[in-house]
Amino acid sequence: MLSPLPLIAGAICSAGAASIYYATYSVRSQWLGATVWRGSPDTSAVALTFDDGPGPDTERILDVLGEQHLCATFFMIGRHVERFPKTAARVVTEGHEVGNHSYSHPIFLYQSRRQTSYQLGRTQAVIAYETGTEPELARPPCGVRTRAYFRATRELGLRTVQWDVAGFDWRHRNADQIAQSVLSRVCAGSIILLHDGDSEGKQDRRATVAALPLIIGGLSARGLSVVPLRRLLGDTKFERAA
Ligand SMILES: [Zn+2]
Structure with a gap:
């Protein structure tokens, strides 16, 4: 007779893997550390x-953002900041916020604990050097968080912000598909994820550029206004500075 033990052990293993x-991967998980993924729905x-x-x-x-007088948040990759320092500086000069998205x-x-700490710490230094501003927000690549990630962000004073749309x-995807993905799911308090670069540097973002006016117009038609992320999160310090 087949012993049930391997089956039970297998079930426990897969339950552990699922956990x-x-x-680590679930955008909304709070298991390993505090993670913001949307703002208050009591807003438009x-x-x-x-x-x-x-x-x-x-x-x-x-x-596009300048023409519409809108502020956004750019979660930057450290090595891309080194490659495009003037663009990184322009982001800050034009009033947008910068976040840490690893090196x-x-x-x-x-990644090891040491590598994780290095990835975030070096990016803080690179962004501060090139833009004169040290990020206070972080978003890990693909949203994946670990204990080592939260240890490093705590040490650097970084708050983790994911997304819900x-x-x-x-x-x-083409511009219409990108805009449709956003507009079909967006609601009051949403944090919208788009990309202005490619982590591998292989894919251009022309479709995202073309989608942006469609997204902004669609939000407006739904009575939703675009505000700086930290204002959406109720950061009163930012309200005074803005
Ligand atoms: Zn990324």
Whole structure:
């Protein structure tokens, strides 16, 4: 007769793996540390966030935001800041917020504690050097958080901000598809995830640039206004500074 023990052990293992997956990959998980993924729904506001830049298309996104007098948050990759320092500086000069998105975009689940700390610490230093501003927000690559990640962000004073709505612009979508992805799911308090760069530097973001006016117009038609992320999160310090 087949012993039930291997089956039970297998079930426990897969339950353990599922738990680790949820704790690290789930955008909304709070298991390993405090994670913000949306603002208060008691508002008619949303926030725009852009990951993986700066890159060549960041300038075009800044042009669109400037024309519309809107502020966004850019979660930057440290090595991309070193490559496009003037673009990173322009982001800050034009009143947008900058967040830490690691130095080379690794999945932290597969990084040592030392590497995780290095990735975040070096990016803080690079952004501060090139823009004159030290980030207070962080978003880990692909949203994956670990104990080592939270240890490092605590030491650096970084608050973790994920998202609740994505344009899925990393999947080679056109502008209409990106805008539709956002507008079909967005609601009051949403934090919208888009990309102004590519972590590998291979894919351009022209579709995201073209989608942005569609998204802004669609939000307006729904009575939703775009506000700076920290205002959406009720940061009164930022209200006074703005
Ligand atoms: Zn990313």
